[in-house]
Structures are given as C-alpha cells and as structure tokens.
Amino acid sequence: MPDLLNLITDIEGVSVGHATDLALGSGVTVIIFDEPAVASGTVLGGAPGGRDTGLLDPSMTVNAVDAFVLSGGSAFGLDAAGGVQAGLRELGRGFVVGPLRIPIVPQAILMDLLNGGDKDWGLHSPYRDMGYAALKAAAKGAFALGTTGAGTGATTATVKGGLGSASAVSSTGHRVAAIVAVNALGSATIGDGPHFWAAPFEKDAEFGGLGMPDVADHRMRLKGMNTPATTIGAVVTDAQLTKAEAHRLSLAGHDGLARALLPAHLPLDGDTVFAASTAKHRRDDMVSLMELCHLATIVMARAIARGVYAATALPVEGAQKAWRDRYPNGH
DSSP: OTTOOSSGGGSTTEEEEEEEETTTTEEEEEEEEEEEEEEEEEEOSSSOOEESOGGGSTTSSOOEEEEEEEEOSGGGGGGHHHHHHHHHHHTTOSEEETTEEEOOOOEEEOOOTTSSSOOOOOSSOSHHHHHHHHHHHOBSSOOOOBSSGGGTTOBOSSSBOOEEEEEEEOTTSOEEEEEEEOOOSSBSBOTTSSOBTTGGGOOTTTTOOOOOOSSOOOOOOOSOTTOOBOOEEEEEEEEOOOHHHHHHHHHHHHHHHHHHSBSOSOTTBOOEEEEEEEEEEOOOOHHHHHHHHHHHHHHHHHHHHHHHHHOOOOSSTTOOOOHHHHOTTOO
8 A cells, every 4th residue: 555654653643752751861752543443452571661551451450541651761760651651631632530631651761871871860860841742743654663662772782772663554444553653672683693683574675685594593682680671662554453352462563573683582581562453443253363363463563673674773882783884795
C-alpha cells in the first residue's frame, strides 16, 4: 500500500512525539491514541521498571489507555508519565471517576544512566518536563528513528541502540506496527560483523539488506555482567481486540524481540512490550488473530534492527560507536 510509512503511525488514530536531549544522553517517546485504546502488556525481563503496568493485566478493571510512554532515565525516568498526564489532562482526556478524568498512561523505562551523558540534573529529574514536551510534539505521519526520544541514550552489547519502528498489513487488510527503544544487554548484530539477527524478516533493505552471514556466531555478547538493560516497546493494531487478545499480541511482540536480540529476557534485562488496539476495523475470528500475532513478531524484530541501523553515536567522549560508524560501507 503506497501510503504506508513503515512506522507505527501507519495505524489510524496514533501519534508519536519525542523529547531528545543529546547532552543528557536520554529522552522520552510518547505514543498517543486519538481515542482510548484497548491495551495490555507483558514484562519478560528480570529487571523491569514501569508505571501503571499492573492495570494492563487482562483481569484488571481498566480496559483502555490514552497513551504509552517509553523513557530513558531508569527509575528517574518514571517522572515522564506525569508530564504526559498533565498534557492529556489539559486536553480533557482520561478515565472518568466521578467529576474527574484521570489519564491512563502506562510507562516503561530503560537504563541509560551510564552512557556518558551529563546526568547531574540537580534536585528534580528533567523527565516530567520531557514527557510534557514529547506529548506536545506528538504528531501523525513521519517521525525520527535512531538516536532520538527514548532511544537517545540506548546502547547494546556491540553498537549503539536506538528507537525503531516498522509496520505490516495482514491478508484481511488489518494493520499492525511496532515501536521500540533498543537498549539490550545482548546484541542485535551477529558476532563481530554488521549482519542483524532480524535479517530473515527484513523488508525492502530497511536495515541494509545484508542478509545472514555464511556462519552465524552465536557466542554470548553482553554489554556488561552487572549492567541492567532494557528493551521497551509496543505493538499496535487497527483490528478490534479484547484485552485478553491484546495481551496475546504483546507476547507475540516479545517473540520478535527474542528473534532480533541475542540473548534476550535475561535476569538484568527489563524487556517490556505493550500492545493496543484502536479497534478501527472489526474482527472476531481466530484465524485473523493468529495472523496478527505472526505479524507482531515480525514487525517487532524489524523495528529493533531499524532502530540500531538508524542510530548515531552520542556527542560525548567515549560514546559507544553506532552501526554506521563501525560499518560505514555496510560491511
């Protein structure tokens, strides 16, 4: 379909905004839904950080969310959702409680405090203001990938991490897309070379078109033995889903994470995947749900590779080199 941008904003009713601070070496990304979206999510890493993630359990009462927030800053970054809530409150958004509206904004954070950026921010962290700024910047259509938003300070075991996105269309015309901030303890690339673990799923040379190497070096590569890390993201579809079905979609997103990163879901990873349905198009059969899960796996894997491929090194001394720095000729 010619109107697709290969981004999560290919889903009708979805906007994305970034706040980026290269000196800080961190940032915030917000995914805003025009109308509350049925949502769920799963955490499969052993060291997660999040806000309002408990309500995403299919057994919990609140069924829909106004936004998702992805942020750097580790636990300090949890302030970002407060800034997004403030902006949504200005817009009159939120879950109705008596005369009040409370914006529902689940958030996941990643650990980027050790990347060389200036984290001496004084008494209060900057993340609440960054969350508000990201909300104000949110728009439909194209948005930046790589070292931007929540991917600003992201790193991996081998090259700089970043913010990625990808989309696909099912055989019945439903759209599904992923957005992810890649800050993995493991690696998105194979061995010491430029090839991506996600290569079998690549579309239109979106991360270099290198394919797989003749021999895949699968020895473990880690960013550090005692360094917490987190890959955080979301999968969104325009197909109608129940909350339980959205939960299943988030698990399929984790399958994509594990196909694009090796190793994944470690004790010091905080790997978190949200999922949401804008319910713009009806569906109620099992076959279409299974295809959406299949595509959720693929778009998440592609989004992870795209985020690393698009990243640039932070402008600080000793910053981790980006894929483009290590492989300027693509090999």
